[in-house]
Structures are given as C-alpha cells and as structure tokens.
Amino acid sequence: xxxxxFGSSPAGRRPEPTPRKARRxxxxxxxxxxxxxxxxxxxxxxxxxxxxxxxSRTAMAEASAxxxxxxxxxxxxxxxxxxxxxxxxxxxxxxxxxxxSVRVEGSERYFTSMLLEVDSREGYILLDQISDRKGHELAxxxxxxxxxxxxxxxxxxFEARIRAVRDExxxxxxxxxxxxxxxxxxxxxxxxxxxxxxxxxxxxxELEDGQSLEARLHDLSMGGAGLVLETRLDFRTGFLIPRLVxxxxxxxxxxxxxxxxxxxxxDRDNGxxxxxxxxxxxxxxxxxxLRKLVTQLEREMLRxxxxx
Numbered sequence: 001x002x003x004x005x006f007g008s009s010p011a012g013r014r015p016e017p018t019p020r021k022a023r024r025x026x027x028x029x030x031x032x033x034x035x036x037x038x039x040x041x042x043x044x045x046x047x048x049x050x051x052x053x054x055x056s057r058t059a060m061a062e063a064s065a066x067x068x069x070x071x072x073x074x075x076x077x078x079x080x081x082x083x084x085x086x087x088x089x090x091x092x093x094x095x096x097x098x099x100x101s102v103r104v105e106g107s108e109r110y111f112t113s114m115l116l117e118v119d120s121r122e123g124y125i126l127l128d129q130i131s132d133r134k135g136h137e138l139a140x141x142x143x144x145x146x147x148x149x150x151x152x153x154x155x156x157x158f159e160a161r162i163r164a165v166r167d168e169x170x171x172x173x174x175x176x177x178x179x180x181x182x183x184x185x186x187x188x189x190x191x192x193x194x195x196x197x198x199x200x201x202x203x204x205x206e207l208e209d210g211q212s213l214e215a216r217l218h219d220l221s222m223g224g225a226g227l228v229l230e231t232r233l234d235f236r237t238g239f240l241i242p243r244l245v246x247x248x249x250x251x252x253x254x255x256x257x258x259x260x261x262x263x264x265x266x267d268r269d270n271g272x273x274x275x276x277x278x279x280x281x282x283x284x285x286x287x288x289x290l291r292k293l294v295t296q297l298e299r300e301m302l303r304x305x306x307x308x
Contacts, residue, residue, distance in 0.1 A: 079181050080183075089184065092152065100127070100147040104135055104144070107138055115128075124175055124177055125160065125176050125179075128174075140164050144160070147160060157183045193220050193294055195218060202249050203217045205241050206243035216229065221294065222287075224260065225260070227277065228273070230271060234265070236265075238262065241262070258286045260280055262276070263276040
C-alpha cells in the first residue's frame with residue numbers, strides 16, 4: 001500500500017515552544033471549539049458503539065499489516081524499544097521539520113501533523129494539531145494516533161496516546177508520553193529509481209484471467225517495481241501477476257517481460273492505487289534487460305536533477 005508522501009515544513013511554522021510550566025488540560029470539546037473561529041459550534045460526536053470501536057481497531061490493524069507488507073517490499077523493518085535510541089530518532093525527526101502523515105481511529109484517511117518538541121527529562125512529546133476538523137475531532141475522541149514519516153531517507157512510524165493541551169502561545173497541541181517503540185525501516189540493498197511521469201514508458205500487467213491493465217511506472221529496481229493505476233480490483237499481498245510488460249511508447253521492443261507478485265497496495269484519495277511488486281525468478285535474459293533499463297533510468301534521473 002501505502003503510498004503516502006512527505007515534505008518539508010511549510011513557511012510560517014510556529015516557533016519552537018520554550019520550556020513551559022504545567023499546562024491546563026483541555027477537554028475534547030474545548031480543543032475542538034476554541035481552536036476554531038469565534039462562534040463556531042462543534043458537532044457533538046455520538047457515543048462510539050462497541051461494534052464501531054471494533055471496526056476502527058480492525059481498520060488500524062489492517063493498516064499496520066499493509067505497512068509491514070510494504071516494508072517487506074522496500075527493506076527490513078526494525079522495532080526500536082531502547083529509550084535512548086527512541087529519543088535520538090525523534091530528535092532527528094523534530095530537527096528535520098518533516099511533516100507526519102497521521103492515521104486516527106474511525107477514519108481511513110491520512111492527516112498531517114508535525115513533531116514540535118521532544119522532552120527526554122519529563123518523558124513526553126508534543127505534536128502539532130491536525131488541521132482537518134474531522135481528523136482533529138477523532139484524535140481527541142479516541143486519544144490515540146499512528147504517525148508515519150521519513151527522516152534522512154529512513155522511514156519511521158510510531159503510536160502515540162495523546163491528549164489536547166495548550167502551548168504557551170495558547171494554541172492547541174497534542175501531548176503524549178514518549179512512544180514505547182519506533183519502527184525503523186532499513187532500506188533494501190537494491191537502489192530504487194523514481195520514474196518521471198514523462199518517461200515515455202508504457203507498463204502493462206497481464207493477469208491470470210486474461211485481463212490487461214495499463215499502469216504508470218512509479219519506481220523500479222533490480223528487485224521489484226512500484227506502479228500507479230486506476231482500477232477497482234483488490235491486489236492482495238501475494239497476488240501473482242504472470243506478466244509485467246514494460247516498453248517504450250511508440251516502440252515495439254519489449255524492455256521487460258517477467259512475472260511478479262504483489263507486496264503491498266495503497267489506496268489514494270483520488271481513486272488511484274499504488275502497488276508494490278516483487279519480481280519472481282526472472283530468467284538471465286530478463287535480468288540483463290532489467291539491469292539495462294535501471295541504468296538508463298538512473299542516467300535520466302541524474303541528467304534532470306537540479307544542480308547546485
């Protein structure tokens with residue numbers, strides 16, 4: 001799945017909070033209403049039913065399973081539980097000013113936040129308020145979120161049990177104890193080349209039932225490929241694709257023709273899917289073609305890379 005993107009901090013980010021005195025806890029309704037314009041009356045959330053809670057937790061568990069499948073495609077994930085290591089990773093993330101992609105119970109969407117403070121002495125972190133109203137309401141209601149991010153080329157994710165408080169500027173932030181663990185994704189050995197949208201490559205998947213699906217090649221390595229496509233088909237982890245065919249637009253020569261299996265699937269808000277594929281035992285000729293194609297794409301990427 002899984003492919004949500006991360007960027008650098010937007011201009012106008014609030015200044016880093018200074019050491020503070022004890023804060024007055026903010027109730028869920030305070031956090032919702034007082035963070036909005038004067039006169040805004042928040043919608044009262046109905047009590048969460050037991051079945052609704054089970055569905056939310058099931059959705060979170062499924063998201064975690066999809067993340068593990070994506071990690072298997074992209075590299076090996078290590079769960080860090082040693083407190084000093086966790087603090088070090090979170091401080092690097094805070095200093096990088098990278099955005100967090102956040103999941104909350106009760107929603108399939110990803111929301112945006114940022115790590116504002118890491119206090120190792122008192123053992124807490126501060127996260128920026130989710131700007132989306134619905135996402136903020138759900139975060140306050142359930143008191144828990146899962147954060148995903150990339151820092152210095154490493155994928156991190158952790159879970160935080162939050163409560164809404166006010167910082168010294170009077171803004172709503174989320175305070176949480178230091179996470180008990182941080183998942184740390186070590187990148188795979190195969191270098192993955194990002195493929196430009198105007199690369200001129202045509203990618204087609206031939207399925208077992210005879211269907212043929214056109215897709216856009218998102219990335220490529222000696223071990224697998226990432227595709228973006230529009231379809232209602234559900235690509236489960238382990239789903240076998242007999243033929244993945246890549247060729248140049250308006251050219252008959254086939255650059256790659258090999259079987260592969262699905263390692264993860266990510267549903268995007270625009271209705272597209274991103275899937276990660278692993279090549280299944282390509283023969284020597286296909287390996288030679290694959291190496292040639294990866295090398296060509298690397299050269300194209302370097303040629304178009306902005307120079308300092």
